[in-house]
Amino acid sequence: MARAVTNQRKAMNTFFAWALGLLIFFPILWTILTSFKTEAQAISDPPIFFFFDWTLENYKAVLERSDYAKFLWNSIFIAGGSTLLGIIIAVPAAWSMAFVPSKRTKDILLWMLSTKMLPAVGVLYPIYLICIELGVLDSRIALVFILMLINLPIIVWMLYTYFKEIPVDILEAARMDGASLRDEIIHVLTPMAIPGIASTVLLNVILAWNEAFWTLNLTAADAAPLTAFIASYSSPEGLFFAKLSAASTMAIAPILIMGWFSQKQLVRGLTFGAVK
């Protein structure tokens, strides 16, 4: 039975929760609103909230910057590529850990997790040097690999926790029917694993899209994604709030939408299955 709640109490809760929610969301809301203002209105005193001349000028201005498309493409390429590669490598690993566990499985999982704890700055120069030696500094390929490696432990963990929930009996039955390992994976496991894989992909794209240590330090003109594009606005000249807002809105919008879909998976993925 649900606890009986008076409407008055419910109204109070609603009021406070909405007030706090809007307060926390306000910086994002303000950025989105400002992106539709003119530069003069963007800095007007007192601030204008809704009653300004809505304009798409800023979006046009940002899109017309010849290089915007390149930054966007780099973000898509790096986030998508590293996720795809990570999934390809992690699915077999997580599969074998979930269905053919051995005494070492737990140790391997924990060890993988421990690689995630390595502070990036501690290995910055070696990675920098390796990239120079291989001639891949400021290339998308290098970032695809690095972000894949950074997030691989999370991908393996998430997939592992999902695969664990698939009933083993079904695999046993398939084996009894003479299914080979390949059949098992393609016809039995994959259909059941798709939802888990999809949420893992979602979370990983978010993490890779927002990664801002390696993308800032290992890219320059060629491979810089949106994180670096936005950072280039940090030394402004003249009026720029509205354009900054438009650029920011475009950089965060796709991820905000994806993020809202992956709330539940986020908890599982970021706590390594410790909170579900």
Place this chain on the structure above:
Amino acid sequence: MATQHSRSAACMMMAPAVVLLLGWMLVPLIMTLFFSFKKYLPLRGDSLSDGLEWVGFLNYERFISSGSFWPSVQTTLIIVLSVLIITVTLGVLLALLLDQPMWGQGVVRILVIAPFFVMPTVSALVWKNMFMDPINGILAHLWKFFGAEPVLWLSEASLPSIIIIVSWQWLPFATLILLTAIQSLDSEQLEASEIDGAPKLKRFWHIILPHLSRSITIVILIQTIFVLAVFAEIFVTTGGAFGTKTLTYLIFQRVLDSQNIGLGSAGGVYAIILANIVAIFLMRIVGKNLDA
């Protein structure tokens, strides 16, 4: 039971992930250790091919005895501790509130979680310009509205500013995880205590908080690891000036700005040790959970 055949297949399937992560961990780590014992200043003509001079623990001593080391450790600790206190306290309160019956719960949840998905460079820039700018920022308008002198946030209150930005980014994470934990609390247990007439504060203290303790620990550990490594927020806002140079940022400057690889690598080893101390506790909890 798994057959011998499927066992070896399982090993094969695990191999790529294990080998890659092993390489990712060991190669740079060994290089960092190697450089940390060498004098390596590429701008002054030191190069790997000519061989580097072995200097023993000199880099380690110099990194610690340099004037910027202890302030950077202090800055790091202040940022980490403040962010933890703010996000965990507010996170618990927010989670309790969001758990209550209300209209539009799903929408509020979405509003609260949103900051977590904003890329660090965007949130740093938005806060720096549109909120903390002393002339045109929202906060300046607000201060003026109340007749107060606008604060020069990023130069005169630089550390609190960074803490505000980072807390704003991590509050959603804490809230989301604590809310998930609260929702898993047995409602019968709560009802029983309600019928017993236990006062609200007591109920919170004796039932809800103990139930949350494990989740709070996990939030603390994970956030510590990420906040220790905060980079973009400082890079974009103050560039390490005005007393906001953290250990991470100091090492970054040693390595990439002043190109003192030996010294920076020694600093990197310190950072790795620091992160590992935190990591050990996190791994224990996660490991225990794996058995259950």
